[in-house]
Amino acid sequence: MHELTSRDPGVGDTGRKRGVKTILWSLLVLTMVALALPFSGYLLTESAQAQASGDDQNARANFWRAVREGSSGYSAVRGPETGVLIQNGGENWRALRNGPMMTYSSWLMAGTLGLIALFFLVRGRIKISNGRSGETVPRWNAFERALHWYTAILFLVLLATGLSLLFGRLVMIPLIGKDAFAAYAGLAKDLHNYVGPFFSVGLVLEILMWIRHNLPNETDVAWFASGGGMVGDGHPSAGRMNGGEKLWFWVLVVFGLTAIGSGLVLDFPVFGQTRAQMQWASLIHLGTTVVLTCFAFGHIYIGTVGTEGSLEGMTTGRVDAEWARQHHDLWLKELAAKGIYPESSSASVPSGGAAQTRTT
Numbered sequence: 001m002h003e004l005t006s007r008d009p010g011v012g013d014t015g016r017k018r019g020v021k022t023i024l025w026s027l028l029v030l031t032m033v034a035l036a037l038p039f040s041g042y043l044l045t046e047s048a049q050a051q052a053s054g055d056d057q058n059a060r061a062n063f064w065r066a067v068r069e070g071s072s073g074y075s076a077v078r079g080p081e082t083g084v085l086i087q088n089g090g091e092n093w094r095a096l097r098n099g100p101m102m103t104y105s106s107w108l109m110a111g112t113l114g115l116i117a118l119f120f121l122v123r124g125r126i127k128i129s130n131g132r133s134g135e136t137v138p139r140w141n142a143f144e145r146a147l148h149w150y151t152a153i154l155f156l157v158l159l160a161t162g163l164s165l166l167f168g169r170l171v172m173i174p175l176i177g178k179d180a181f182a183a184y185a186g187l188a189k190d191l192h193n194y195v196g197p198f199f200s201v202g203l204v205l206e207i208l209m210w211i212r213h214n215l216p217n218e219t220d221v222a223w224f225a226s227g228g229g230m231v232g233d234g235h236p237s238a239g240r241m242n243g244g245e246k247l248w249f250w251v252l253v254v255f256g257l258t259a260i261g262s263g264l265v266l267d268f269p270v271f272g273q274t275r276a277q278m279q280w281a282s283l284i285h286l287g288t289t290v291v292l293t294c295f296a297f298g299h300i301y302i303g304t305v306g307t308e309g310s311l312e313g314m315t316t317g318r319v320d321a322e323w324a325r326q327h328h329d330l331w332l333k334e335l336a337a338k339g340i341y342p343e344s345s346s347a348s349v350p351s352g353g354a355a356q357t358r359t360t
Helices: 009-053 059-068 089-123 142-171 178-213 218-225 243-267 275-306 321-327 329-337
Strands: 135-138 318-320
Touching (some): 089 142, 089 275, 142 275, 318 321
Antiparallel strands (some): 135 318
16 A cells, blocks of 8 residues: 655645634624624614514604603602603703893893993983082981892892803803803802892882882872983972882882792792793793893982982982982972971981971
């Protein structure tokens, strides 16, 4: 028998090539399997959800659609809407607040300030026509002044924090950056929330204390008809409160109390109010405070730079007799009927703090 002394070269090369191909194909298959494994759970879940639903719709999309529609589920927390994961009205609220509400509010407040500035340039400061008399009459007592400044200062704090939170993203972030604004916004929100109830107390006390002086009458109609002394050179008659002051008072009653009520709904979300109710309260709070702010601009202007002698009543408690005769002549007559007459501004007030009177 013939004995082979060496292997056939062709047979060995073919075997090695087949082994290399087998290894490469095995690695390719393993790679494809490894890439497909992360998707297997998703595919199995989708398949199981599709079988459970009995249709060809995307079950995951249906789930999130139900969540956004406000469908109730189970929650271990107790309270209103605790079973609702997402309340879709929030998107509508955000679109209204950051869209038309913010836009129209900014234009309304800016327009009010612009009109006041234009009026001042055209009309100038309303002077005391006959000059100061050198005599004064009492107008506001110490408690009235303290309550006024208490409420006014808290209103300015609420105004500053509220407007900065409303327009902060557009105005403050470009100036101070996101991190600084985030820190400020947290402090401003807390300050706004805590100051609000204290402001509410002051405003309610003011309304109760001054409502009897602000009941409308026929004198107010004539006051408005003649421009309230702001237009022209006339000086219409008025009692202790003129038509403009009464208008400001009733703006405080209507818009101020509405702002307070809506603010308390937002401040204390533990009395059963739903998220939809709080969203409406937020929009009402914004709208009423903007209107209140525009009227406040006018009130501050008239009481300071707009009219000579007005601010003294809320700083010293007394006003010049000629100012009273020009702006509140009927009230000056009421004081005289009570035996309260003008005093020299240099005269000292008695230790008891009461105004001196004369009987002649």
